Amino acid sequence: MNDMRILERDVDAKAIKIAARNVQVFYGDNHAIKDVDVDIEDKTVTAFIGPSGCGKSTFLRCLNRMNDTIDVCRVEGDIAIDGEDIYDKRVDPVQLRAKVGMVFQKPNPFPKSIYDNVAYGPRIHGLAQNKAELDEIVEHSLRSAAIWDEVKDRLSAPGTGLSGGQQQRLCIARAVATQPEVLLMDEPCSALDPIATAQVEELIDDLRQNFSVVIVTHSMQQAARVSQKTAFFHLGNLVEYGETGTIFTNPVDPRTESYITGRIG
Amino acid sequence: MTDATNADLPYSEPAGVKKGSLMTQDARTRKRNAAEKRFKAYGVIAISIGMLMLLVLVYNIISRGTGAFQQTFVTLDVELSAERLDKVGNRDINDLRKVSTFGYAPLLREAFEAKVAEHGIETDLSSKDMAGILSPSAPALLRNYVLSTPSVIGETIKFEFLASGRVDGYLKDRVTRDSIAEDKNISPAQLDFVDQLLEVGFVEKRFNMNFITGADSSDARPEAAGMGVSMLGSLFMMLVVLALALPIGVAASIYLEEFAPKNWITDIIEVNISNLAAVPSIVFGILGLAVFINYMHLPNSAPLVGGLVLTLMTLPTIIISTRASLKAVPPSIRDAALGVGASKMQSVFHHVLPLAAPGILTGTIIGLAQALGETAPLLLIGMVGFIASNPPDSIASGLLDPNSAMPAQIYEWAKRSDPAFYERAWGGIIILLGFLITMNTIAVILRRRFERRW
DSSP: OOHHHHHHSOOOOOOEEEEEEEEEEEETTEEEEEEEEEEEETTOEEEEEOSTTSSHHHHHHHTTTGGGGSTTEEEEEEEEETTEETTSTTOOHHHHHHHEEEEOSSOOOOSSBHHHHHHHHHHHHTOOSSHHHHHHHHHHHHHHTTOHHHHTTOTTSBGGGSOHHHHHHHHHHHHHHTOOSEEEEESTTTTSOHHHHHHHHHHHHHHTTTSEEEEEOSOHHHHHHHOSEEEEEETTEEEEEEEHHHHHHSOSSHHHHHHHTTSOO | OOHHHHHHSTTOOOTTOOTTOTTSOOHHHHHHHHHHHHHHHHHHHHHHHHHHHHHHHHHHHHHHHGGGGEEEEEEEEEEOOHHHHOSSOSOOHHHHHHSOHHHHHHHHHHHHHHHHHHHTOOOOOOHHHHHTTBOTTHHHHHHHHHHHOGGGTTSEEEEEEEBOHHHHHHHTTSSOTTTTTTOSSOOHHHHHHHHHHHHHTOEEEEEOHHHHHOOOOOTTOGGGOOSHHHHHHHHHHHHHHHHHHHHHHHHHHHIIIIISOOSHHHHHHHHHHHHHHTSOHHHHHHHHIIIIIIITOOOTTOHHHHHHHHHHHHHHHHHHHHHHHHHHSOHHHHHHHHHTTOOHHHIIIIIIHHHHHHHHHHHHHHHHHHHHTOOHHHHHTTOSSOOOOSOOSSHHHHHHSOOOOHHHHHHHHHTSSSHHHHHHHHHHHHHHHHHHHHHHHHHHHHHHHHOOOO
């Protein structure tokens, strides 16, 4: 790990995009997330790290209410995006998810053409008035996911025919196409080889220009490489949250230090 | 360490046996291999028994049923004399109608006499007995022809009449001179006459389209019976089943699988659907009788009622297979759709349903095939034992007029006394199996063709 590089990372204070207070998540009787308070900044990559089962993915899925699809899951506390409580009764989760895009662990393109994969979101949200606008959104999305050059000649080929890394970038393009404000990524590189991982990481860094990116990762190196802020979860608790450089070089909590140095996890 | 202490060790090997050579199998391995061989042998035996049974079944069906597709015809030149058919002479249809079927019988006798004279056939038979080798339907056929085209009166026209069931059986080796010793319908002399006609080529056995397209007939005329009308009855029933069971079944499955909360109510519904699939079909029949006919006063014996009953029977099959194919769609697809902000319904209709469609279609076709072969419920709503002599002429009459269905028709033939009907029952089974095999093949092709891998 290149500690120097991390220390030099520019970490200006930015506006708070997501504010979570006192978040509790229960799966039936299981108390999966306990009292999590976290502020996620705009135009920043925030990494959630921690051992398996520590609740980092669960917390991520609270941010776009994907947990609503699980019957036994119950969320308490406040999560606000731009000051609006997303668990308010008036909030439609479908509208929320258009604003908070998500990329999953396993690349999951629709078994449709590459074009249709990207165009699906804009179509259902009515983002394009006509075919030309839609084409433009698709091209722009594919470009921002750094996959345009690879697929521009075969937009009508099925998305499932791409390689794993390409599929994941296609999924990122699909998420970007709905013009979200926050992009959630749940271990986006865990199914990818190192080369594809490097491409996706580079892409994440680019995406930071326009979005607030929250990434869950098992790889501490990855967290160190791509994020400006890091949150360490352990057994459902948010143990430590701060500048990535600080967390990796000078953690406050002994549990963080043990995890980072490989003694627990 | 001494030898004495060594011998006391519990796992010491007997002297002289080399331990663990790979060149010889030890007792355990031999036993294990023998067990494996035995198990394979059981499997081969089981499959052989199954294949043998299948072969016996297919051989039986084909050897007994193919006869029904062939029929014996007698060629006759009949002079439609104006003197007998139109005494008034003005070809008025109302006058022509006054000549009954019996009035046409003499024409056939005369035709036989003429033929015998022309070809020098020596026979002691009376002309009435000669005409006895024809199907009893022959005069009616002649009359229908004349009434439809009165202009032919006075001409001599070549007709092909069905031979009677006994004569047909004689040509198919079902009827012999011994077997008709007690038979009042035919005499050995008539069979001799048939032999003579065969020689000059006026009796011949050939493919019988009427068996596939025609209507059932009364007990006295097995040679005229066909599957066609009951096939239409089955077709209309299947249309009802498809139109009701597919949308209801798919809607129910989508709701249960994708939208319904998982609680004790849905659990009970689920258990009941599985149980419904196992309810004997005759129970659905008596339910149909009680509800659709006695309570709702829908017509007896109508394909509409049959279709409704079979819909009840097919629904569980369709629901179970649809739910299975919805379950088989990976959750990552649903996540992906929800993740880009699709609503639950959009994710189901845009992504899950198209992926599940081949499975749903396969299940539906198999459910339909099941319904097509179902007899028991039809017995209770009166779709058996009824003879529909004309094919339905409109969709409404197809749905509401009394009719039979293929399996019910087969049952009806099998319980009649004349062995000629028995042959037709087997023939009907060939047609029914043809339909079932076709439907199942379509199901398999659909599954292969549209199967997706994720």
